Amino acid sequence: MTTVRLTTLDALTAREIDAWHLFRDANPLLASPYFHPGFAHAVHASGREVRVAVACDETGQVTALLPCHRERALLRPVGWPAADFQGPVLAPGSHFPPLRLLTGGVRGFEFDHLLDGYPEFEPWVESRRPSPFIDTGGGLEGYLGRASRAGKDNMGQARRRTAKAERTYGDVRFAADSVDVTMLDRVIDLKRAQYAATGAADYFADPDRRDLVVRLLRTRGSAFQGMLSTLHAGPHLLAAHFGLRSGGVLHWWFPVYDPGFGHLAPGWMLLRELVSAAPSLGIERIDLGRGEDEYKRRAKTGEILVGQGLVTGNPVRRTARHARNAMIQAAKSSALGPGLRQMLRTFRAIGR
Structure with a gap:
């Protein structure tokens, strides 16, 4: 009989935190930085309380941990609405009983990026959507050997446009892992302008979320960190990206470009630089996140499915x-x- 208790992140014991790391390290499907406890700690520290559903077997051994937020009678995965991969961190061979989450006044657990591989959640999955990725093994040469014709064509165009930008605006400079908070503010400003122009919900309207990305930027170490990449031509910022990195996985989170340089397709220029630098950075995969954007369709070398639904x-x-x-x-x-x-x-x- 599996028991599940809901506790605050701060109340987890050292044994439970150790189990979190151990389970994640044992399962390649959980390589995304969203499953690293560092992500939950950063969200919690930014002002939004994180709770953790801890499952134990009949002997009291921890078998699973699921970080989440409680909003009245509803639980949602940690980092909602910007958590691009979700699901419990399981001990090898174990399962998680979703209905055990419905206790203490909780009436539902809503998810929108649940990884495949959790059969116990299957009755609650209402739909699935693709989440593309780029295999960066072998850098740009390796990518071109796996990419679709559209991906190859866009990378070729990015090379030519980089040369054009250098002739027109000055030296093109790529920084893979900047720690410049001022530059991060510029990324946030560009992203908010993009939200306003497209009518999308403004993720950064909540000031706690700016605090979150700053905390993540200041988190250093290959096990888990924020990663800010920028591309300049002369004095001009052409494109930038802020994402999460854990081990060999980079998650593509907040890409932006200056609309004044849109004719250069600078997002592709930045992506080309990242793919080229991936071997030296130790990055083996770039997860692009759920979505059917045209550039993701062209750039991807593969995809997985993530589910949307409600446990009730x-x-x-x-x-x-x-x-x-x-x-x-x-x-x-x-x-x-x-x-x-x-x-x-x-x-x-x-x-x-």
């Missing part, structure tokens, strides 16, 4: 979510526009 014991709530999801799909695929969007806004609140 309430059949009425599940029915309501299915109705909401059907409405969302209809709104995306229909030209009826305004009427469906109004209905969609109404249904978004259901299941929260």
Whole structure:
């Protein structure tokens, strides 16, 4: 019989933290920095409380840990809404009972980037979407041997545009791992402008999230750290990226470019530099995160699937979510526009 208790991150024992590291190290599927306890600690320290569901077997041995946030009666994975990989950190051969999360007033556990490989969560998965990645083994030469024709073409164009930028604006300089907080502020400003221009929700509207990325930037060490990469031409910042790195995995998190240099496709120029530098940096994979953006489709060398859904014991709530999801799909695929969007806004609140 597996027991699950929900505790604060600060209350974990040294034995439980050791188990977290041990389980993660034993499972290559958990190589993403999102599964490293350093990510949960940084989120917690930035002002958003992290709780951890700790599962133990009948002998009292820890078998799984799942860091999360509690918002009223709902649990969500740590780092929500910007956690691109989610799921419990399991001991080899063990399982996690999702319904055991529904205790102490908790009525649901919502996830939107659940890794494949958790069969016990299968009844609660409502949909799956691809999360592409780039195998950077062998650097640029190795990548070109695995890339699609579109990926090869875009990398070739990036090489030519880099040469053009150097002729036009001055020396092109790439910094793989900058610790310049002022430059990070510039990245945040560009990202917020991008959100405003596209109508996307502004992740950095919450000041705690700026504090989070600054904390991550100041976290150093190959086991877990924030990683800021920049590309300049002369005095101009063309493109930059802030992500998370753990061991040989870099997670592509907040890429930006200056729209004034959009004609150069500087995001591809930056990505080319990162792929080229990957062997010297010890990076073997760049996870691009869930999404069907055109550049991800072109750049990827592979993809995995991540699931979206809600663990709940309430059949009425599940029915309501299915109705909401059907409405969302209809709104995306229909030209009826305004009427469906109004209905969609109404249904978004259901299941929260």
